[in-house]
Amino acid sequence: MTGGGGTSGDTAGVLAVDSGGSGLRVVVGTAALGALAQRASAEPVRTGPRGIDPDHLLGQLVPMVRSLADETGFTALRTAAIGAAGLGTLGDALRAELPGALHREFGTETVALAADAVTGYIGALGERPGVVVAAGTGLIAVGTDLSRWRRADGWGHLLGDCGGGAWIGRAGLQAALRAYDGRPGGSERLMARAEAEFGPLTGLPGQVYPRSDRPAVLASFAPHVAACADDDPVAAEILGAAARHMADTAAAVCPSVADARVALTGGLFKMGTPLLRPLEAALAERLPHAPLTRAAGDPLHGALHLATRLADGALTLPYDENMLSVTRTPGRAADAQF
Template sequence: MTPGVLAIDAGQTGIKVRHGGHDIVFPGIRTDEPLLPQLAAVAHGAVARTGAPAWAVTAGVSGLTTREADAAALLARIDDAAVHEVVLAHDSTTSFLGALADGRGAVVAAGGGVVTLAVGRDRVARVDGWGYLMGDAGSGYWIGREALDAVMREYDGRGPATALTAVARERWPDLAEAYISLQSADDRVSIIASFAEPVARLATDGDAVSQNITVRAGGELAHSVESALRRVRSDPDEHFSVCSIGGVFRSPQLREAFASHIAASELDVALVEPLGHGIDGAVALADLAPGHPLAAAVSIARA
């Protein structure tokens, strides 16, 4: 790690910081408030807690928009004479660098949401990551939404019996009122995503509906990977590494379905274990070569 680098891996559930030989965790990003002041506050907090000055601040941020990807504005917000450089990127970039370093291939990061990033010889492609309303196929939210759909189909007589119904009744004893309770809940997205865990458990236990949802989720995630790789492939014989990270891959059946789809691909691909995590990718931003395909997706400002 380059000395003096303060690296930030910022997500909605938590913000990880590596600085001065320490790993620190801060509360997650608040999406209802401006982003850059939050990142500046985290940088100041990390310097205060470690007692080590920072020469550079690097950050990979979940859901970073084009408008927010302004390293110069963040440098001004930090307003620290010791900080001479700020590097800002979407967390799909830092997830890739953490998992595959300088390799070529695709990383699919699937938790409550999902985003896939592929890097070829000279091209980059991002697939999905469009949020729970417009995308995130195969994510924890997607799985939870499919689970609740299956529960209500059984309730109506439109679908087969499933052990997921008993799980739903633990939260909503009267299923006829469940949709009202859910639609009025401020945390309805996380409530829906929370059903991904019982889907994984019940799929292992043999519930056919949960198994079907799990297999389809693995297929969706593999489809995103293949779509991204086709967009960056330079020639038919190009070899790619594929790495899967995130909570949904804790499901053995989902991993198996995902791996099966990848193995059947006409692309030359190999599943590999991640080299590191998002925070490692945030550290790597400090040394990202200007000619790297991902360099165009990174905002850099220097004092």
């Protein structure tokens, strides 16, 4: 993304937002110049009985956008694109309230609300057919043939997210406990790592089960599995199984068109070769028609691409009530003030 600067005489811009598990990132810019200025908050947007909390989102977003408007000189933000984690199942209140609030606050006339997996897709592959595997603590795959969106997994650490960080960490801890018990399939290397990380293994259930951030606790052990994989066959098999799960999930939603591509996004892939080597092999076997392509950008890049393409009226991606919806409110709100 480009750095700060002026608007070159423009007074209306675009707003792009990435709301995920690690917080909120916001940029403003123009369709011609891209991002001009950026802000971030490390506080994730809350969820509650109504799903994603629009008031909590706006409470963080509005001050950041006002600061960005002062920095760039915009007097309105005509188009906005917001990528939000959990939008598909927890986004009803956000869809009902956010477009009107942005219209009142910033004169926003077009608001795109997208699942963060969709903005991740757009950031990685742009407007071309294929599939993106997004893997961090959890795991989801999103694919499109440019006529509709499809998703697979993303069901959370108890019911799915197979191959994601929590899945790998849990499998590693299970192998550690098997070694502690003397059961087959255990790993003394992983047992030693688990004891160094969590203390005596008899206390491990008490450190995992009561935690509200249980998926993150499990995922914190995934890098230890990767660190052991070169000379521990149990750790290597865990990563191999994770790779096969990822490839199966990608294959479930990848279009069969000849120009499809596969891309990977998310922090889990920072584990590098121990995971990427078996994953590349599994993807080549399951999806021989769709070569693996380096992701061009992240979900914030995807939100900005979405906002600028909407501003130009040139977006070619399909709309979907849960995955990518667009609300238009003609005319600037009279009470929008910067």
